[in-house]
């Protein structure tokens with residue numbers, strides 16, 4: 001949609017949003033970006049579930065009923081390989097035949113690589129694209145369309161032979177990222193157990209150009225459709241690991257609270273950040289949701305702060321959002337009260353009386369928070385959990401000096417800092433006693 005807005009602005013055309021299907025009768029090109037989510041039946045077992053294709057199938061049928069026969073239908077949704085030719089094409093052909101149209105529907109596929117955030121439109125226009133069409137004409141038309149909309153002079157198009165190839169390219173991209181993240185999950189646990197700071201390790205490894213795409217795994221990674229096929233071993237495992245990584249945050253929170261002599265049950269816990277990535281207000285596939293759900297299951301009282309999110313619909317409307325069957329609520333006990341969860345916009349209010357603070361998202365507003373100010377706002381020492389390498393060693397040290405306990409995903413070195421602070425304190429005490 002943003003792409004169309006941009007195009008209209010540049011060409012001084014008007015953009016009209018409508019729910020009237022008749023608009024389709026005027027289309028030269030129809031871009032389809034209706035969601036096609038994967039519905040899991042178990043948390044941490046991607047093999048047990050199915051793609052929810054209902055909305056996509058229904059839209060294709062409606063489109064075929066209304067478009068001129070020569071209109072190009074471009075699917076941009078992330079779909080399972082084969083969808084354009086084996087699902088979309090038969091649906092649309094059937095409707096075309098019913099309408100007495102003898103030509104084939106012109107179907108193409110080109111997937112999104114959009115990056116939500118401030119540079120949203122730019123991330124569409126100024127980035128490389130892969131596309132394909134079901135026949136020569138569809139391929140020619142999709143190339144023409146994308147060249148008009150995207151800066152293909154600087155970011156050339158890759159045109160693949162068949163839609164299944166561009167559909168596969170998207171899934172390979174997603175799986176590649178999921179696999180790197182899952183691979184680092186085990187090194188993250190290793191780091192926590194062996195006094196290693198994974199953040200510094202990743203930075204050290206990334207200096208090597210062949211390894212520059214390592215990314216620190218935060219608490220949550222979104223899902224997508226995979227073909228149900230036994231040939232896949234690595235990717236489903238990676239998805240399962242990523243899907244459950246955020247549950248570990250709840251364990252770290254429990255451990256940090258225990259170190260401070262506090263029980264998780266009935267502890268007041270503040271989660272900083274509800275969205276799925278930094279500086280955006282989108283909460284879909286957010287790791288924070290699972291953190292909140294697991295901690296609630298463990299008996300904690302949760303509060304959330306996020307400067308970009310006013311309503312966290314995954315909780316406020318958990319009976320029906322994203323749909324009656326999709327809510328992650330189904331995987332946890334004791335979730336009823338979460339319908340009342342309100343997002344706080346004022347940080348000092350959110351902090352008041354908190355027992356633990358979880359840095360869940362790398363929002364700009366959280367990167368430079370002063371530990372002394374945090375502890376004062378909370379009214380005393382808190383358990384601090386860093387999910388994204390947000391705290392530098394200096395801040396970690398200050399939290400310990402203020403009587404807090406600190407834990408972090410992949411941040412085993414905090415124990416060393418804790419020991420240093422304890423030893424310094426013991427030395428000071430000895431000196432004081434010596435003087436007395």
Ligand SMILES: NC(=O)c1ccc[n+]([C@@H]2O[C@H](COP(=O)([O-])OP(=O)(O)OC[C@H]3O[C@@H](n4cnc5c(N)ncnc54)[C@H](O)[C@@H]3O)[C@@H](O)[C@H]2O)c1
Pocket residue numbers: 033034035036037055056058059076077078079111112113114115116
């Ligand atoms: N947002 C991203 O960052 C991103 C990145 C890469 C790929 N994608 C792909 O793009 C797709 C769309 O992403 P999005 O963020 O825009 O999702 P979205 O859920 O915001 O948009 C889907 C839209 O489809 C509409 N819709 C649902 N059923 C419909 C129907 N029957 N008829 C007409 N419209 C219908 C919904 O109302 C909604 O506006 C994703 O499913 C994914 O495959 C998105």
